[in-house]
Amino acid sequence: MSETQLQVIILAAGKGTRMYSSKPKVLHELAGKPLVQHVVDCAKALNAESIALVYGHGGEEVKKTLSDEALTWCEQREQLGTGHAVQQAVDNINDSADVLILYGDVPLLRKETLEELMQAKGRQSIALLTANLDDPAGYGRIVRNSENDATAESQLDWPIERIVEEKDASGLIKQIKEINSGVMVVNGDKLKHWLSKIGNDNAQAEYYLTDLIELAVKEGETVKSYIVPDNKEIEGINNKIQLAELEREYQKRQAVKLMTKGMTLRDPHRFDLRGELEIGQDVVIDINVIIEGHCKIGNNVTIGANTVLKNVTVGDNVEILENCILEQSTVADGCFIGPFARLRPETQLDENAKVGNFVEIKKSHIAKGSKVNHLSYIGDTEMGENVNIGAGTITCNYDGAHKHITKIGDNAFIGSNTALVAPIEIGNGATIGAGSTLNRNAEEDKLTFSRAPQKVINGWKRPKKNKA
Ligand code: UD1
Ligand code: CA
Numbered sequence: 472m473s474e475t476q477l478q479v480i481i482l483a484a485g486k487g488t489r490m491y492s493s494k495p496k497v498l499h500e501l502a503g504k505p506l507v508q509h510v511v512d513c514a515k516a517l518n519a520e521s522i523a524l525v526y527g528h529g530g531e532e533v534k535k536t537l538s539d540e541a542l543t544w545c546e547q548r549e550q551l552g553t554g555h556a557v558q559q560a561v562d563n564i565n566d567s568a569d570v571l572i573l574y575g576d577v578p579l580l581r582k583e584t585l586e587e588l589m590q591a592k593g594r595q596s597i598a599l600l601t602a603n604l605d606d607p608a609g610y611g612r613i614v615r616n617s618e619n620d621a622t623a624e625s626q627l628d629w630p631i632e633r634i635v636e637e638k639d640a641s642g643l644i645k646q647i648k649e650i651n652s653g654v655m656v657v658n659g660d661k662l663k664h665w666l667s668k669i670g671n672d673n674a675q676a677e678y679y680l681t682d683l684i685e686l687a688v689k690e691g692e693t694v695k696s697y698i699v700p701d702n703k704e705i706e707g708i709n710n711k712i713q714l715a716e717l718e719r720e721y722q723k724r725q726a727v728k729l730m731t732k733g734m735t736l737r738d739p740h741r742f743d744l745r746g747e748l749e750i751g752q753d754v755v756i757d758i759n760v761i762i763e764g765h766c767k768i769g770n771n772v773t774i775g776a777n778t779v780l781k782n783v784t785v786g787d788n789v790e791i792l793e794n795c796i797l798e799q800s801t802v803a804d805g806c807f808i809g810p811f812a813r814l815r816p817e818t819q820l821d822e823n824a825k826v827g828n829f830v831e832i833k834k835s836h837i838a839k840g841s842k843v844n845h846l847s848y849i850g851d852t853e854m855g856e857n858v859n860i861g862a863g864t865i866t867c868n869y870d871g872a873h874k875h876i877t878k879i880g881d882n883a884f885i886g887s888n889t890a891l892v893a894p895i896e897i898g899n900g901a902t903i904g905a906g907s908t909l910n911r912n913a914e915e916d917k918l919t920f921s922r923a924p925q926k927v928i929n930g931w932k933r934p935k936k937n938k939a
Contacts, residue, residue, distance in 0.1 A: 476520045477520055479523070479573060480573070482525050483496075483574070484547040490709075498529070507537065508537060514571070517571070524543070526544060526545070526546060527547045527549075561662065566659045567658075568658075574707060591697040596692050597655060597658070598696060599652070599655045600696070600699055605648065613696070614647065615627075615631055627698065633681075652699060665686045668686055723739065726742050733753070741759050746766065751771070766781075772790070783802065788804055794811045795812045798814065799815075801819045802814075806826070807823075812829075813832070819835075819836045821839045822840070824839065829845065832849045833848075833850040833851070841857060841859070847863060849866050851875065852879065853878045856881045861884075864890075865889070866893055879897045880915065882900045883901045886920070889908070896913070901916065902919070907920045908921055
């Protein structure tokens with residue numbers, strides 16, 4: 472790779488009318504991340520010296536959402552074409568830099584492809600990323616000249632002469648299947664020079680960035696090109712159908728990567744990763760699992776259908792059954808969770824803890840071997856080891872104004888349907904009788920309950936319906 476400085480300009484001023492949304496197009500999300508963020512991340516992966524974002528509609532919202540100090544923001548007040556858009560960003564371009572132009576609504580472009588493009592440019596002034604499409608309709612066509620190069624092995628080696636936009640194309644040119652992806656890399660000084668010369672005398676009365684090519688050729692330059700290996704990489708998003716298509720494509724790529732590392736996906740078409748996932752060995756994921764943020768899963772872990780993990784760390788030998796939601800939680804080795812369990816933020820399960828069906832746990836620490844198996848709410852709780860929480864136990868952590876802590880000692884046994892009114896402490900080895908409501912601490916190793924004594928009412932009769 473050359474030592475030349477790389478500066479990136481991302482065009483993102485388009486309206487996105489066909490999204491039918493109040494949100495700027497480039498903020499719509501693919502795999503949980505704004506479209507334009509994918510492009511920014513790709514530019515960063517190339518170690519770009521600077522990244523300029525040309526924005527128009529909804530600029531403030533885009534700035535706020537990305538909130539990235541590393542970006543230079545360039546407003547394009549009126550969308551007068553791609554050439555005009557690039558013009559808004561040239562002030563910060565150095566003459567000696569390589570300038571890479573990307574689109575904010577083309578999220579699947581890979582760093583490796585751009586490296587190939589820059590390689591193809593070599594010492595020349597300009598190189599284009601092109602593609603061969605069966606259906607090239609709508610795209611600018613790459614016009615190559617057969618006369619200047621008799622040594623060419625194929626048409627794709629013929630020198631590039633110009634780009635003709637679909638709307639300006641004759642019937643013959645429309646038959647060309649090699650298209651302009653819009654992505655190009657140009658020397659900084661040449662870019663500024665050629666941009667100053669482009670006009671808007673064309674079918675759309677726009678300043679076409681693509682006019683650079685003809686200008687370059689006229690000045691005796693050789694325009695280099697690289698053909699994108701996978702056409703999906705250059706697809707832009709203009710509507711919700713394309714958004715959904717590229718989402719699936721992106722998910723497929725991620726699924727393939729994970730399966731290559733040994734993860735079992737029951738159905739890769741029904742797996743969504745919206746963030747990053749680190750995996751150990753023998754991880755098995757059933758259908759419709761969604762993984763968000765940064766998640767880490769250890770060895771020998773099974774995750775049941777319809778489960779959602781967001782910013783979760785899972786140890787080894789863990790089984791998570793169907794329909795669970797885990798967020799910002801840590802699950803140690805040997806835990807068993809679900810079905811229908813919810814771990815809310817700041818939950819920590821130590822080794823071999825069990826959380827069963829219809830249990831919600833929030834901001835709590837459950838130590839080794841403790842079990843909360845059925846229909847419970849545990850919030851703001853510090854729970855010791857080998858505790859057994861009976862079905863329907865509730866920690867009443869909220870008094871309407873403040874949250875309070877519940878402490879439950881090692882080996883405590885909480886009978887079913889108990890309400891623990893916090894702040895409260897249950898001593899080690901304490902047993903709480905079922906159906907109790909406790910608002911004072913329970914002593915170690917004692918049986919405590921607050922249930923009303925059972926009575927029998929003699930002579931009572933169940934009411935009967937009057938006959939009409
Ligand atoms: C452009 C190319 C065409 C290429 C196609 C690939 C030109 C003249 N044409 O066509 O050769 O095949 O992309 O998709 O360059 N944008 C702005 N400001 C503007 C106009 C556009 O920021 O004033 C941005 C858009 O937000 C978008 C990108 O530039 O991200 C491309 O704009 P779009 O209107 O899609 O370009 P096309 O006319 O389709
Ligand atoms: Ca387009």
